[in-house]
Amino acid sequence: xxxxxxxxxxxxxxxxxxxxxxxxxxxxxxxxxxxxxxxxxxxxxxxxxxxxxxxxxxxxxxxxxxxxxxxxxxxxxxxxxxxxxxxxxxxxxxxxxxxxxxxxxxxxxxxxxxxxxxxxxxxxxxxxxxxxxxxxxxxxxxxxxxxxxxxxxxxxxxxxxxxxxxxxxxxxxxxxxxxxxxxxxxxxxxxxxxxxxxxxxxxxxx
Numbered sequence: 739x740x741x742x743x744x745x746x747x748x749x750x751x752x753x754x755x756x757x758x759x760x761x762x763x764x765x766x767x768x769x770x771x772x773x774x775x776x777x778x779x780x781x782x783x784x785x786x787x788x789x790x791x792x793x794x795x796x797x798x799x800x801x802x803x804x805x806x807x808x809x810x811x812x813x814x815x816x817x818x819x820x821x822x823x824x825x826x827x828x829x830x831x832x833x834x835x836x837x838x839x840x841x842x843x844x845x846x847x848x849x850x851x852x853x854x855x856x857x858x859x860x861x862x863x864x865x866x867x868x869x870x871x872x873x874x875x876x877x878x879x880x881x882x883x884x885x886x887x888x889x890x891x892x893x894x895x896x897x898x899x900x901x902x903x904x905x906x907x908x909x910x911x912x913x914x915x916x917x918x919x920x921x922x923x924x925x926x927x928x929x930x931x932x933x934x935x936x937x938x939x940x941x942x943x944x
Contacts (some may be wrong), residue, residue, distance in 0.1 A: 741774050745781030756781040764793045776809045786819040799834070811839055815847035815854065823847050823854055827861045831868070841878055845885030858886045866906060875909035883910055888917035891924040 744752040760782045763770045770778050782790050791814070798810040815826035829835065830843035848858035862869065862882065873879035887899055896918060903914050 742777035742780055745777065745784065753781055753785075757785070760790070760793075764797060772805075775806075776813070779809055780813045780816065783813050783817045786817045786822070788819070788822060791817065791819075791822050791825075808839070808842075811835065811843045812846050815843065815858075816850045818850070820853060820857065823850060823857055827857065831865070837872065838878065840873070841881040841885055844882065848886050848889065855886070855889055859890075862886050863902060870908060879908070880910050880913040883913045883917050887914070888920040889924075890921045891928050893922070893925045896921045896925065 741752060741756070745756060756778045759768075759770050759778055762768045763775075763778075779794060783794065794810050794814055798807050798814075801807060814829075815823050817823065826847055827844060830840050835843055844858050844861065847854045847861075850857075869879065869882060873882065890896070890899070899914075899918055899921065908914065
């Protein structure tokens with residue numbers, strides 16, 4: 739957890755060490771300890787390099803261990819490169835991914851900041867008939883909605899969600915309502931406290 743936190747905080751020593759460990763691991767040398775491997779993968783993925791992305795895909799394809807595959811597919815879409823996030827979204831519905839894992843692959847893209855959330859949402863809308871047929875009704879379809887829709891922070895997006903799910907009925911009404919309520923609460927908090935929080939960060943030198 740500490741490795742991942744320092745990596746997200748752009749600690750240069752941690753980032754450099756993660757890349758060093760990753761290259762050794764990916765080339766068949768010293769293996770990264772399992773308890774920090776996910777954090778190392780995540781830190782490396784934040785570089786946005788296509789070469790790192792391809793190495794992670796290779797690690798995924800060469801292992802039969804679901805735990806190791808899970809480490810990869812959860813973070814593959816989290817990087818800053820929009821083209822690689824788009825590749826991840828298309829990959830999510832390929833034969834390489836088990837049905838049970840699809841929501842978490844797409845959810846990784848949704849976790850990649852504002853742009854990632856929008857890209858995951860657009861993908862969900864474009865692929866909705868396929869996703870509906872493949873996963874609804876049930877836990878996996880509900881998980882998709884939770885991972886994609888519940889983290890927006892403005893009322894404009896709330897209205898867009900409302901319009902989409904009014905026009906496209908789905909068997910997850912309760913989950914949709916919960917996701918939309920989360921958006922409304924986040925938007926209200928941002929409206930109330932956004933400026934003061936931004937000022938606090940500015941005062942702290944961020």
